Amino acid sequence: MHNAEEEKLTKAQAALDDIEIPELQLDQAISAGINKGKRKTKKNLMYIRTFAAASILIFAFAAMLRTSETFASYVTLIPGMERIVELVRYDKGLTAAVENDFAKKIGVSDEHDGLKVTLDSVIVDEQMMVMFYKIDSSGGHKEISVENLRLTDSAGNNLEETVSSFGGWVEDSQNNDELLQATYEFYGTKLPENLQLSIELAEGRTEEGQPVAKLADTWVLPFSVDKDSFQDKKEVFEVNKTVEFEGQKITIQNVSIYPTRIGVTAHFDEGNSKQFFGFEDLTLVDETGEEWAAINNGTTARHMDENTKEFFLQSNFFKKPEELYLRFTSLRALDKDQLEIIVDPDKLEILKAPSDSRLLKVGREENNLLLNFRRGSEAGLGNLSFDQAVDQSGDKIGDGSQAVRWSGEGGFVEVLFPYFGEEAAPGPITLKLNDYPATIKGEANIRLK
Numbered sequence: 001m002h003n004a005e006e007e008k009l010t011k012a013q014a015a016l017d018d019i020e021i022p023e024l025q026l027d028q029a030i031s032a033g034i035n036k037g038k039r040k041t042k043k044n045l046m047y048i049r050t051f052a053a054a055s056i057l058i059f060a061f062a063a064m065l066r067t068s069e070t071f072a073s074y075v076t077l078i079p080g081m082e083r084i085v086e087l088v089r090y091d092k093g094l095t096a097a098v099e100n101d102f103a104k105k106i107g108v109s110d111e112h113d114g115l116k117v118t119l120d121s122v123i124v125d126e127q128m129m130v131m132f133y134k135i136d137s138s139g140g141h142k143e144i145s146v147e148n149l150r151l152t153d154s155a156g157n158n159l160e161e162t163v164s165s166f167g168g169w170v171e172d173s174q175n176n177d178e179l180l181q182a183t184y185e186f187y188g189t190k191l192p193e194n195l196q197l198s199i200e201l202a203e204g205r206t207e208e209g210q211p212v213a214k215l216a217d218t219w220v221l222p223f224s225v226d227k228d229s230f231q232d233k234k235e236v237f238e239v240n241k242t243v244e245f246e247g248q249k250i251t252i253q254n255v256s257i258y259p260t261r262i263g264v265t266a267h268f269d270e271g272n273s274k275q276f277f278g279f280e281d282l283t284l285v286d287e288t289g290e291e292w293a294a295i296n297n298g299t300t301a302r303h304m305d306e307n308t309k310e311f312f313l314q315s316n317f318f319k320k321p322e323e324l325y326l327r328f329t330s331l332r333a334l335d336k337d338q339l340e341i342i343v344d345p346d347k348l349e350i351l352k353a354p355s356d357s358r359l360l361k362v363g364r365e366e367n368n369l370l371l372n373f374r375r376g377s378e379a380g381l382g383n384l385s386f387d388q389a390v391d392q393s394g395d396k397i398g399d400g401s402q403a404v405r406w407s408g409e410g411g412f413v414e415v416l417f418p419y420f421g422e423e424a425a426p427g428p429i430t431l432k433l434n435d436y437p438a439t440i441k442g443e444a445n446i447r448l449k
Helices: 004-017 023-034 042-066 068-077 082-088 092-099
Strands: 103-112 115-124 128-137 142-153 163-165 169-172 180-185 194-205 211-224 235-245 248-257 262-268 274-279 283-286 301-305 308-313 324-335 340-344 349-352 359-365 368-374 403-407 412-418 429-435 439-447
Touching: 082 092, 082 115, 082 128, 092 115, 103 211, 115 194, 115 211, 128 142, 128 194, 142 163, 142 180, 142 211, 235 439, 248 274, 248 324, 248 439, 274 308, 274 429, 340 359, 340 368, 349 359
Parallel strands: none
Antiparallel strands: 103 115, 115 128, 128 180, 142 169, 142 194, 163 180, 194 211, 235 248, 248 262, 262 308, 274 324, 283 324, 301 308, 324 439, 340 349, 340 429, 359 368, 368 412, 403 412
């Protein structure tokens, strides 16, 4: 029986489950905060980082509620892994990896100028490596951030075809035990056994959240992985089943289950009249009804070719269910002739936009071009992103950065692009959509085993 406190937590969980936290926007938010070269506009960064922090807190709290009864037992049963369990508890697959002794202790450190960086542990398979590291100081250093992080072979050579995500702040690094997380995705790269992690740091922070000074040293952490421990640890289902949603054909080619995540490869028929961006509710479900959904904060998909994408779910590798189904009922898609938004920056007029009238107006805020969107009732505008803006000659404008502001009261979303300045190109400006919240409906229930 639930006691009064558990009933309150259950109600809080239900309320959190109703909050819409878009996955792609979270990706953009985290990316904006950690890849400094791609997000140079200080004012815009503030908006994105604020959203990222709020989203991460919500995910962490929701995950805590879901695992409140088992979290303490994880900590007890896995000595030395307490902080890693806490860090990954929003991801069922990574939590299961830690439970099943798939997280390996490294414990290598490097120290410069009183700042010590320690690579604590890694979770690695053929798909990706999740690294857990910490920064602590003998004193005198505050507000330390990760400026750059590189994973190379032992000779310092870059690994081909890798994608990384990293970041985080350490407010007070003295005697710090807080772990930070970094992820490298390999996509077919043959991972060497002997590796080297190089980290550059910055110190201080402006009011807008920008680092003040990059530190001169580089922290170098050599380490090794046992490739035999994860080689061929995967389960692949060849599906090749086509379903039809509102006249659009989607083929699920295969489902690959690794310890760190699940990859679902989908091909969208070339004859479709719509461009597909992603799934709204793609899940893996076992015979008991337990679900494994999209990854909350990490890569949600990758493009394999023009009409084929791989979508990532939390892993059930260690679960081993008797029956397994892939289910989805809604996809984001837009007519192929509506994939561009064209605006006149001088007259602040909309020249072309999707026909759903979500784009309400174009404006200017300081040196930023501002697009104001209406958030619809069914789908919000979390899954809204653009390719780099181009001028009427097809030349790219600026560095491709964009920022998003959310208005909870009015139900609006504002997207800002750095544009106005001495070198601003004359209009019109064209923005190609990378993702958009228009959806199509159907029902797919594909049995894998």
